[in-house]
Amino acid sequence: MKESKQYDKIFKENVAEIFLTLCEKHFNIKIEKTEQIKDKLQTTLEREPDFLQIIYSKTREKFIFHIEFQTEDETDMLLRMQEYHAILSKKYKLPIEQMVVYLNKIPSKMKTQFLENEVYRGFNLVSLHQFNYEDFLNSQVAEQVILSILCDFGRQESVEVLEKIILSLHKISEDKITLQKYIRQVLVLSRLRNLTNLFQKTIENNMAITLNIDIENDIFYKKGIEKGIEKGIEKGIEKGVEKGIELTIINMIEKKLDNQFISEITGLSISKIEKIRKGLKK
Known part of the structure; x- marks a missing residue:
């Protein structure tokens, strides 16, 4: 999937929660009720002028x-x-x-x-980077908290803001699966701010929260993530690292994590992860 489509997918999924905040907080519009327009708009109009x-x-x-x-x-x-x-x-x-x-x-x-x-005279332009990240971080709605990654961090260190986003999402998520979904969305959006690598490391450092794993006692996790990501999982530099990666994936599968999330954390393709998953069922 193209990156632009990934971003569109996230915003289309979350737009119902996002636009209410933008309307009420930033345009001072008090909304009584809304009605969704489900019709698809034609993108190409066949018009032949006389x-x-x-x-x-x-x-x-x-x-x-x-x-x-x-x-x-x-x-x-x-x-x-x-x-x-x-x-x-x-x-x-x-x-x-x-x-x-x-x-x-x-x-x-x-x-x-x-x-x-x-008369059409133009549109309102909202640049999320002009907002302070705390405008969205303190929301009780996860879809709004996610937008914090695209806002202005001010003088705050990026890693501190990323940790706050994880903690906030953890606090308001109903269950682990929902939390993983939101973490994945932030991970995708982090590419727009060149924060992907830093956010991955932040996820690792907060693994006890993000994946409910005790990383101090999880040797396989350490082997797979630290050696795999830092030295290059896909290259398989050493057999020991490859084994550590595989054991890491098995560990994540047993904790009921989905292929997409495991792929984003380890860097392995979904097809390879699925192959390991099928091997466990034999």
């Missing part, structure tokens, strides 16, 4: 002249022309003049101009 030309003139800069010939008194004609305008603007980056030539003898009632509150 007349479309680039006009060159000595008296003004070049522009696009668009004409539609209309026999019906179409209620949504203004919106249709707006669609044309958006498509043409994006493609040609030129000024546009539009005209509808009405062919029916019955007087038209078509709207030709938008009201003030119907």
Whole structure:
């Protein structure tokens, strides 16, 4: 899966909890209720204009002249022309003049101009890096805490913030599986701030919380993570390291961790982990 799609997946899963905070806290909008729009928006509009030309003139800069010939008194004609305008603007980056030539003898009632509150004038831009991480860290909603990784850490050391995120998620997660899901999401988002390696080490240092493992007594974990990640699991430098890695994975499987999470922690492919998992069932 492409990185951008991984990020999109996380935000689509969590958006219901995220947008409420943004609306209420940062736009001062008091929400009484919401209703989800489930329709998929068409990404490609098949529109063939009746007349479309680039006009060159000595008296003004070049522009696009668009004409539609209309026999019906179409209620949504203004919106249709707006669609044309958006498509043409994006493609040609030129000024546009539009005209509808009405062919029916019955007087038209078509709207030709938008009201003030119907005119598209732009959008609000929210940069998460402009927020202090504590704005989201102190939330009781895990999906909001996750956003802390993308905020401004101020003068705080990155590792300290990452530890706080783990502790906060641990505190509000209902069970271990849910916690692992949120930790995985933070791990993915950490790539956007070049914090992946540091966050992996923070996960290791907080393993007793993140995976419910006593790392002081877990020799296999130490062998696999410390030697494997630091020296290169995938290269299999020594047979002993390879064995340590395999034992680490077995240990994680027995603790009911899923393949995706084990792969992100150890660096091994999901197919290799699945092979080890199947071997345990024989």
